[in-house]
Amino acid sequence: MDFTLSSDQALIKDSVDRFVTDNYSQQQRAAIVASEEGFSREHWAQFASLGWLGIAFPENRGGFGGSPVETMILAEAFGKGLVLEPFVPSVVLGGTALAYGSNGKEHADLLEAMIGGEKLLTFAYAEERSRYDYTLIETQAREEGSDLVITGKKLAVPYAASADSYVVTVRTSGDKHDRDGITVVLVDRNAAGLSRRDYHTVDDRRASTVTFDGVRIPKTNVLGELGKGLPLVEQIIDAGIGALAAEAVGNTSVLLRRTVEYLKTRKQFGVPIGSFQALQHRAVDMLIQTELARSITYYGTMALTDDTSPEERMAALSATKVQIARSGRIVGESAIQLHGGIGMSEEYVIGHYFKRISMIELELGDADFHLGRYVAMGKLLAAAAPHTATETAGVGAVASV
Amino acid sequence: MDLAFSPQELAFREEVRAFIRAELPAQVRAKMESGIELTKDDYVAWQHKLNARGWLAPNWPVKYGGTGWTVVQKHIFDEEMALGGAPRQMPFGVSMVAPVIIEFGNDEQRGYYLPRILNSDDWWCQGYSEPEAGSDLASLKTRAVRDGDHYVINGQKTWITLAQFANMIFVLARTDPDAKKQEGISFILVDMTTPGVTVRPIVTIDGGKEINEVIFENVRVPVENRVGKEGEGWTYAKFLLEHERNGTAGVAGSFQLLNRLRALAGSQKFDGKTMLDDEGFTKRMAQVEIELTALSYAQMRSLAAESSGKRPGPESSFIKITGTEIQQAITTLMMEASAQNALDPSNHSALGYFNARKTTIYAGSNEIQRNIISKRILGL
Numbered sequence: 001m002d003f004t005l006s007s008d009q010a011l012i013k014d015s016v017d018r019f020v021t022d023n024y025s026q027q028q029r030a031a032i033v034a035s036e037e038g039f040s041r042e043h044w045a046q047f048a049s050l051g052w053l054g055i056a057f058p059e060n061r062g063g064f065g066g067s068p069v070e071t072m073i074l075a076e077a078f079g080k081g082l083v084l085e086p087f088v089p090s091v092v093l094g095g096t097a098l099a100y101g102s103n104g105k106e107h108a109d110l111l112e113a114m115i116g117g118e119k120l121l122t123f124a125y126a127e128e129r130s131r132y133d134y135t136l137i138e139t140q141a142r143e144e145g146s147d148l149v150i151t152g153k154k155l156a157v158p159y160a161a162s163a164d165s166y167v168v169t170v171r172t173s174g175d176k177h178d179r180d181g182i183t184v185v186l187v188d189r190n191a192a193g194l195s196r197r198d199y200h201t202v203d204d205r206r207a208s209t210v211t212f213d214g215v216r217i218p219k220t221n222v223l224g225e226l227g228k229g230l231p232l233v234e235q236i237i238d239a240g241i242g243a244l245a246a247e248a249v250g251n252t253s254v255l256l257r258r259t260v261e262y263l264k265t266r267k268q269f270g271v272p273i274g275s276f277q278a279l280q281h282r283a284v285d286m287l288i289q290t291e292l293a294r295s296i297t298y299y300g301t302m303a304l305t306d307d308t309s310p311e312e313r314m315a316a317l318s319a320t321k322v323q324i325a326r327s328g329r330i331v332g333e334s335a336i337q338l339h340g341g342i343g344m345s346e347e348y349v350i351g352h353y354f355k356r357i358s359m360i361e362l363e364l365g366d367a368d369f370h371l372g373r374y375v376a377m378g379k380l381l382a383a384a385a386p387h388t389a390t391e392t393a394g395v396g397a398v399a400s401v
Numbered sequence: 402m403d404l405a406f407s408p409q410e411l412a413f414r415e416e417v418r419a420f421i422r423a424e425l426p427a428q429v430r431a432k433m434e435s436g437i438e439l440t441k442d443d444y445v446a447w448q449h450k451l452n453a454r455g456w457l458a459p460n461w462p463v464k465y466g467g468t469g470w471t472v473v474q475k476h477i478f479d480e481e482m483a484l485g486g487a488p489r490q491m492p493f494g495v496s497m498v499a500p501v502i503i504e505f506g507n508d509e510q511r512g513y514y515l516p517r518i519l520n521s522d523d524w525w526c527q528g529y530s531e532p533e534a535g536s537d538l539a540s541l542k543t544r545a546v547r548d549g550d551h552y553v554i555n556g557q558k559t560w561i562t563l564a565q566f567a568n569m570i571f572v573l574a575r576t577d578p579d580a581k582k583q584e585g586i587s588f589i590l591v592d593m594t595t596p597g598v599t600v601r602p603i604v605t606i607d608g609g610k611e612i613n614e615v616i617f618e619n620v621r622v623p624v625e626n627r628v629g630k631e632g633e634g635w636t637y638a639k640f641l642l643e644h645e646r647n648g649t650a651g652v653a654g655s656f657q658l659l660n661r662l663r664a665l666a667g668s669q670k671f672d673g674k675t676m677l678d679d680e681g682f683t684k685r686m687a688q689v690e691i692e693l694t695a696l697s698y699a700q701m702r703s704l705a706a707e708s709s710g711k712r713p714g715p716e717s718s719f720i721k722i723t724g725t726e727i728q729q730a731i732t733t734l735m736m737e738a739s740a741q742n743a744l745d746p747s748n749h750s751a752l753g754y755f756n757a758r759k760t761t762i763y764a765g766s767n768e769i770q771r772n773i774i775s776k777r778i779l780g781l
Binding site for chain 1: 722
């Protein structure tokens, strides 16, 4: 275990930090928000040429041989700059689906095109009745010869108007809650029968409700195994949580820094408001949560390596999402409160970070969902097993001092 | 950055586990599991085992008996000790006074006291707080007046943990009453068998008798028992407090406490079910365990920074705040898991909850820690 960046990792960090400094001033960002696609194709081409779109995937899966740590470095910098390019949907979610679910050359080619910056991907899993339960799938894919015919609706699909291919969770058999019968498929944006309602999200991103009305795809579009797609879905979601957590760490570090600067410069009653203890202590709580968020993100990132068992990985990433949700809320809400009225202003930057970190809380499962998943992974209760046999197990005074 | 444990680190973990399995005396293990208070002999017996293995003082420089372990090894060691049910390391000698003696003492002091700590010849306690000097520690009034080659100490120290076991106490005393508050304080080592030292127990709200007050009446202490320079004691005191804070966070101990919470929650049946069948309750347990996990990585990061040359700094305040809040949260859940049974003292859980209130007060209250972070990290 080593917390220092390797020289390669340090180079990536330098270059992504520089990208953010050079390209994401508030004015530059506002122009991107107002653009047609809500992100910059020029930036995306730059990401591709710098190798950022393939860096985290192992070489034997079509990538450049990095690790989840590289994703963490990039996503944190993107969080610091409130970067709008669809890194998480296309690279982390879509890329993981292809890297780990690939069934042949066609899929490998698509991953290569994504890594090269020619194709964009996104991930569609949420449904009207599912909340965050990714096993509750009512979108049906009926087998017809060598095809699948898809009917259903997916919510909050990120950047669906721009993505070329969608990674979609569908049900090929079983009831809506069954863990079997889930399949992951690729659907082209322009497929017949696919329609979208596009919108700007509350945090200045893009998303769509996507309706599938008899969309026909060949079975060769199945990623992973037909009817046995759940482990792949879980892997995609966990990879996404890792990246979102790092993005949130970037958000929290800026929220903390800007708030402390404000406390030092804003004067009331003739003194900087940072001289008031009530405000100081709240700022300290922001610092504590920023540190906890960063620490749990290391833990989660560590669990994303290929040699972690799925149960351990899911427990770790659920833990990560829970802590990020809690830290993000404390840091975000405190930042607004400590800024006072200016924190409510759309023109002022702090509110944009608050909005982003609030929406990260809702992406890929909120704290309550992941507390449940964490408990279900059995880590919490398994540790109790040796003791539960003895009904008389006494519990004594707390270790003292 | 490599966030996985290396094969060497995993092998070390096995080594520590095997040591605890082989060496932890059965009666001590049984007491730890059922929460019975340990005697001084229990602690000392375990310290002898650790010392025989060379593991009693991992943080000391190797030449004085430290292990030379990496930060990760120390973390693994602490974690395994807690999960293996080993007694808590008594901090007063090994982790509090020893670093001060090593850093600021002279060769005679190092040569005399350090081996005595390793051999458990001395049991130390901490003479810091006074009735009128709590959070404002530097306002302390205990006086040490020079009389030839002795100091004559008069005053009262309070909230002293396990002073009833101790034969040595390190005392902050004012040697220059005319100097500014933080100046004029000296750091003095006192043999508690010296005439004029009186120890009185203070019973806590949980019925515990682990803390005491210590009265000094014309206690004559040789001048060579002063550590470092006269009047520089406040610097040494702060150095010690920074070391103390990382320990008081009790991260490894909280993992042990979580195991006890699970045992408790799983052992009491209400209408045929335990609290481990209650989704709301298990989610709250999970919340605490997750925060503790985050804290344990934060502590490792802090220790890693320390091992690259920094002494524990204001970051230790953040570890202390969060660690103690977690300890309290776990004891709250233990009490809640017990429901009405908690009213019966033999259930222990309410008493544990009462006792844990101290954690956010001692070693500099959490509000003081927030002041420290505000000033020294945030620059407010």
